[in-house]
Amino acid sequence: MNTDKIIELASREVAALKAFLGPDAPAQGALLPLLQAIQHEFGYIVPDTIATVADELNISQAEVRGVVSFYHDFRLERASRHTLKLCRAEACQSLGSEKLAAHLTSRHQLEPGHGKPDEGLSVENVYCLGNCGLGPAALFDETLIGRLDEQRLDAIVAGARK
DSSP states (O other): OOHHHHHHHHHHHHHHHHHHHOTTOOOGGGHHHHHHHHHHHHSSOOGGGHHHHHHHHTOOHHHHHHHHHHSTTOOSSOOOSEEEEEEOSHHHHHTTHHHHHHHHHHHHOOOTTOOOGGGSEEEEEESOOSOGGGOSOEEETTEEEOSOOHHHHHHHHHHHHO
């Protein structure tokens, strides 16, 4: 993608963000809810919109960037259509999550943090979904999955890639 196209896309997304914020933009203390709403609406935090958020909330761009980089759920790139968050905490490890992670890599060539929007599925590591008694656990989009095994994992990957 050439530079002009990137600038054009970023400009459209900044305009969409301003429209999304509207005249009733949240107060200064609403950075996290605002970033969550933006990511929910657009799928990610467009880097060029950080200045707009900072201006709207009357805070520095460094503060916004710090929050975005600190929380792993915020993305600065467009995500795949689907996301699988695989729990890698101790309880799930003891029940086989490491074997599932290896299976994702060897069978499906999916590694956490290396998904591309056109692949249909991104895999992310998480370190507790609060479903320890039913591990190994995962979160597929917004659906919590317990007792995940290779067969169910294969079905999830196949469905996401359709």
